[in-house]
Amino acid sequence: MNTTAATGSFARPDSALPQSIPDYLDRLRAALAGADKALIQDALYDAEEYLRSEMAENPGQSEAEVIAAVAGSYGAPDEVAEIYRDTEVKVQTALRPPAPKPRKSLLGRFFGVAAEPRTYAALFYMLFSLATGIFYFTWVNVGVSLSLGLLVLIIGVPLLILFLGSVRILSLVEGRLVEVMLGERMPRRPLYHNRERPLLERIKDMFADPRTWTTLIYMLLMLPLGIAYFTVAVTGLSVSLSLIFFPLLRLLGIGTVQFDGYDVFMAWEPWSWPVAMLIGVALLFATLHVARFVGKFHGQIAKHLLVRLG
Amino acid sequence: MTDFDNQLRKFQKELSAGTVSLALLAVLASAAEPMYGYQIAKRLEREGEGVLSGKQSALYPVLRNLGAGGLLDSHVEPSVTGPPRRYYRITETGLSVLREWVMAWRATRDSVDSVLQGLVL
Numbered sequence: 001m002n003t004t005a006a007t008g009s010f011a012r013p014d015s016a017l018p019q020s021i022p023d024y025l026d027r028l029r030a031a032l033a034g035a036d037k038a039l040i041q042d043a044l045y046d047a048e049e050y051l052r053s054e055m056a057e058n059p060g061q062s063e064a065e066v067i068a069a070v071a072g073s074y075g076a077p078d079e080v081a082e083i084y085r086d087t088e089v090k091v092q093t094a095l096r097p098p099a100p101k102p103r104k105s106l107l108g109r110f111f112g113v114a115a116e117p118r119t120y121a122a123l124f125y126m127l128f129s130l131a132t133g134i135f136y137f138t139w140v141n142v143g144v145s146l147s148l149g150l151l152v153l154i155i156g157v158p159l160l161i162l163f164l165g166s167v168r169i170l171s172l173v174e175g176r177l178v179e180v181m182l183g184e185r186m187p188r189r190p191l192y193h194n195r196e197r198p199l200l201e202r203i204k205d206m207f208a209d210p211r212t213w214t215t216l217i218y219m220l221l222m223l224p225l226g227i228a229y230f231t232v233a234v235t236g237l238s239v240s241l242s243l244i245f246f247p248l249l250r251l252l253g254i255g256t257v258q259f260d261g262y263d264v265f266m267a268w269e270p271w272s273w274p275v276a277m278l279i280g281v282a283l284l285f286a287t288l289h290v291a292r293f294v295g296k297f298h299g300q301i302a303k304h305l306l307v308r309l310g
Numbered sequence: 311m312t313d314f315d316n317q318l319r320k321f322q323k324e325l326s327a328g329t330v331s332l333a334l335l336a337v338l339a340s341a342a343e344p345m346y347g348y349q350i351a352k353r354l355e356r357e358g359e360g361v362l363s364g365k366q367s368a369l370y371p372v373l374r375n376l377g378a379g380g381l382l383d384s385h386v387e388p389s390v391t392g393p394p395r396r397y398y399r400i401t402e403t404g405l406s407v408l409r410e411w412v413m414a415w416r417a418t419r420d421s422v423d424s425v426l427q428g429l430v431l
Contacts, residue, residue, distance in 0.1 A: 046347060046370040048393050053348035073355060075365035087371040 017071055019064045021051050024077060031081035036088070037307045038185045043084045050074050113288045118183055122295030123288070125181040126229035132177070133226025136170065136219035143167070144216075164206055171215040171306050184299030186307065211306070218305035229294055236287030243280025247273035326364055330372050332415055335381065335400060335408045344385070344397035347373060373398055381407055
């Protein structure tokens with residue numbers, strides 16, 4: 001009989017299963033290392049919901065017992081990680097509209113951008129970002145100056161905490177916008193903190209979390225970015241659309257394009273009108289390409305500043 | 311033996327891909343009020359056999375995808391025991407999709423059954 005081996009394995013049952021919910025979540029996070037950050041946040045959130053509900057259903061059981069019980073039904077951290085990785089791949093391919101055949105010719109690639117729904121969503125985001133940018137910027141400025149200014153009085157402390165909490169909620173909202181319009185995978189669940197810890201500790205966590213501060217930077221950055229996106233989108237669309245449609249209107253005798261009282265189409269020879277229309281079409285598609293690029297670029301900014309690092 | 315197991319696991323995985331969505335929609339269609347992830351998982355656990363008895367963590371991503379596809383509606387409510395819960399309810403689209411799915415399922419089940427009938431192993 002090999003008693004040493006038997007007692008050895010008996011003494012460390014924890015090598016197989018985590019002993020507490022935070023431990024379980026840590027293992028899950030470790031098992032998901034390298035996966036999409038937003039996916040990790042969702043997986044942790046779902047696991048915590050399940051485990052906490054199971055705890056509430058079985059009062060009197062310790063966390064270790066509950067975890068041992070759900071290992072069969074919900075899955076051990078490694079299994080759960082594998083399931084999430086697996087479904088993510090399946091869903092990405094199943095939910096996305098079938099990708100249009102990549103166009104080979106240069107011309108096809110240039111004009112193909114108009115057939116992609118993502119282009120218009122990004123264009124809309126560019127127009128919309130002026131409004132959100134102004135709102136975020138104002139919110140952060142009012143929040144920071146009000147709470148810091150009142151910090152000498154006690155009232156500034158709860159105000160600062162409430163303000164930082166609101167910033168984290170706005171971060172989730174912006175994340176949803178970015179995912180829907182720009183197609184960058186973002187968290188679908190709020191950032192959730194360990195409920196075991198006392199309130200004061202959790203508030204401390206909020207201050208220590210680099211994400212809180214990067215979100216503030218993102219929100220400040222949204223004003224200049226929003227203005228730039230809006231300007232580029234409006235200028236691109238209006239210039240190209242006027243170039244395309246004004247020759248037509250000109251033929252019907254309505255509408256003019258004037259620069260400093262100088263009527264562009266009156267002054268131009270009629271043969272130049274079709275040329276202007278061609279330039280307008282090229283400019284319109286160029287604007288759509290810019291929108292695609294801004295969509296990807298901004299998705300990356302949002303991912304880095306709004307989703308937890310590492 | 312492991313090869314044998316792998317074959318079974320692969321078959322179960324493929325089989326579960328669609329049936330889990332069907333089962334989730336059916337559970338929510340028969341529910342009187344919105345349910346959250348854990349409740350749905352427990353409801354399936356009670357009757358789950360075969361591929362439906364798989365790991366319940368697999369249900370959450372499916373729920374989220376059904377929601378993204380407009381088949382389910384969801385809202386978040388705070389909870390005293392843990393993180394805020396996301397409650398799911400079936401939509402009108404979900405109901406009509408479910409009706410189609412049920413017909414497809416029954417037809418498939420019947421034809422598979424008739425093929426398997428009289429099979430001696």
